[in-house]
Amino acid sequence: MSLKQFLQRLLLALPTLFGVSLVVFFLMRVVPGDPIAMMTPPGATEADVAQLRALYGLDKPIITQYVIWLGALFQGDLGTSISLRQDVFSLILERMPATLELAFLSTMIAIALCLILSLAGAYFRDRIIPRAVDAIASTAQAVPDFLWGLIFILLLGVAWPLFPISGRINPRLDHDLVSQFYLFESLIKLDFSLALELLRHLLLPAIALALPMTGIVTRLLKVSLEETWKQDYITMARARGFSRWYILRKEALRNALIPTVTLGGVQLTFLLGGTVLIEKLFSYPGIGNMAIGAVIQRDLPLIQGLILTFAVMFIVINLLIDLSYSWLNPRMRHG
């Protein structure tokens, strides 16, 4: 993809974002329940309520509210959280790295498992391994991430307590991390004992998130590899005497990956959506956990900010998927 094409794609994302902002804003205005009524103490006078309403701009007509909101949005101002009484933008910025680290690790685990399982399933021609791969993949897919999380908590957190089951880091641990990207920072600083401690907290939620995606993608990739195996150029390579492993890795995998990447992209957005629940389950301090709190508290500015954040992340993922197509399939580079 040339730079020009890349910029075009980037521009195309803008109307999507605008649409999302419109939907989010108006959706949140039809929510039942008055956030102002919830944040005022009992015995507050009418004047107090009106003053608060004016403070949050809730007394103006809805279109005006949207324009004000959108204008502020362009300046990185997402408003003030009603329940946490803090700037929404900085709240999200503070929590986001935790979610990104979780989603990143989870994606890496999913990709590694998919490659290992599907390559093993396609490489071995006996009766046991391909069937075992199918069984593992369909089990991984059939059980949702929520239940995987519960199973891991009970098995590896309680019955056999190998891993901590809540939080991101041991709160009693002293550390001098300056950024919110704990894991990346500790790795850059070569503080491996700290990185290990962080990984111990991350591993269970990351695997729970990764498994359903692993199941679906592995099934497709294995079938896709088997299909590719029937192609003429593979027969050609086999006739020339290359080993099965070499052909699988160097010749078949790249073509087989093309249909997989589409599915993988969709699954990646689902994985990101799944962080909401998994973070709650593992008391992990990311934006997903915050989103649930915001919904329960009816914290409109925070909910809006979070949905927009998720929308931006989905758009970025789709952009990356588009980019990976042209890397995988040279024919699409000059499309």
Place this chain on the structure above:
Amino acid sequence: MADATAHYPSPWRDAGLVTGSLIVISFFAIAILAHWISPHDPLEQDLISNLLPPFWVDQHDPAFLLGTDSLGRDLLSRVIHGARIALTVAVLAAGFAAVLGTVMGLIAGFYGGWIDSFISRLVDIWMSFPAVLLSIVLVAVLGTGLHSVVIAIGIIDWTRFCRVIRAETKVQREQDYVAAGRALGLTGPAIILKEILPNLLPVLMTLFCLEMGIAVVVEAILSFVGLSLSSDAPTWGGLIEEGRQYVHEAWWVMLIPMLCILTLVIALNACGEGIRRVYDPVMHK
């Protein structure tokens, strides 16, 4: 030519289908008979005997077979009444999704053209949203409670039915019997309802079973995060939420509802897959 039904293997010989159905039927029986078979009132608190372990652990109390939660409420009774809520949501939500999705799928598949493109595009957009996130947002908009959970699941998951029904309808539309129906002067809706729909019943039943499994999990998720019923109501997700807080002292509070969900979901999937194995003509080739 042999009897048409001879092409189908007997459903009784399909181990997965038989086991799955038996488990699902038992859950339904438990849910329906909840008031009569639960040993205690699910809301009755007994603070002296809180967090009692289940029968296979030492120091259990025979009066509370599966132990008690932090307020001393009988877990067995709460799980039994939880089955009632879970299955109510499962049937209503899957029914809602099925009706909505089937109508849209039949229209798109039978008529084709712009309406097909429109519905298909809608399905694509719909399915690109992460379901968990969407359901939480929807419940936030609709307000908490069982009806919102049912509506949210229906609104999100109609696409699962629509996609499959649309594809199947497209296949059926080209069959001779549809042409015969047209020749007899039947109108479009009559052909759809009287001729095509009955042929889609096995597919619908499969999808319905799978959707019930999804609905059970989504209901558990929403009550786990506190967006379904109040925490007093004995939902499986609510029990898991409570168990999560005391998981180190009383792991059973979380384990028992989790096993219920897992068993029911696996059984529903087995039913769905079983129906597909027995009745789907494509798979017999």
